Amino acid sequence: GTPGPGLVVDLDGCDRAEAMRTALSAADHAVVGRPLAVALLGGEPALARAAADHDVHLVVTDGSRGWTLLTPAGERHDGPAIEVDAVDATGAGDCFTGAYCAELDRGRSPLEAARFAAVAAGLSCTRPGARDGLPDRRAVESWLAAHPTPEVPEPTRTP
Template sequence: MVDLDGCERTDGALAALSAAEHVVLGRAQAGRLLGQDPADAAVAYGTYVVETDGARGWRLHTPGGETGAGAALPVRARDATGAGDCFVGCYLAELERGARPLDAARFASVAAGLSCTRVGARAGQPGRAEVAAALAGPPPR
């Protein structure tokens, strides 16, 4: 898996697409770096491409041409520092636990949203049980 946060060069992004099974990048980055629609890139490179877009949610594009999307968890954000890293870490952890990519992205999105409700990148990270509870019930405010 490759997190393209901080990547500034198209050749680097395309190399990541060639090498990784999963690539996560921001929506604005995708437009600058990929040179094609992220859904087309997922198919062309045979990788899962996850576009994150902060409070606007996320999209997952599969190597088979399917696209899934999800809304961000509606929260009163106190500090978004580390939310992207939380998303990437939780997405990867859920994949490692055997989750399907779409389910991993849903879980990661909720975790990232919860992380924004607290101050601090590390202190704001929710535990797995907290994320599972938020997935199962009404979203916290």
């Protein structure tokens, strides 16, 4: 069968750059919120370098501003957050990370997993509560079917 996703790390608990780098070096995939990533590692060039140096798929989430996937090969994919009438964003980041892990485990590529996770996180904001607001797989698939992804441009290469 297809190998699983390997080690996926949620970096949002890190409080020091050294801890974040240690986690990145152990991970195959890592998810982190942009404010923390920038505070501990630096801006875009530093984040892209971290993905390459640590051979990790790094997903940087940024709430309603969307997400960025930085690959070990130096590719950068940017994705939007879905537009929703947000009621409660509590747990949206955890929802993103959980959905990303689940999709990798189902054999999806990191890019497909991040797109799916962004929809799940967006839908989770439409109902109150970190747990009660979680969408099920059918709701996410239904949203994706109704909003097909436009032709995806080639990924941006970081110099």
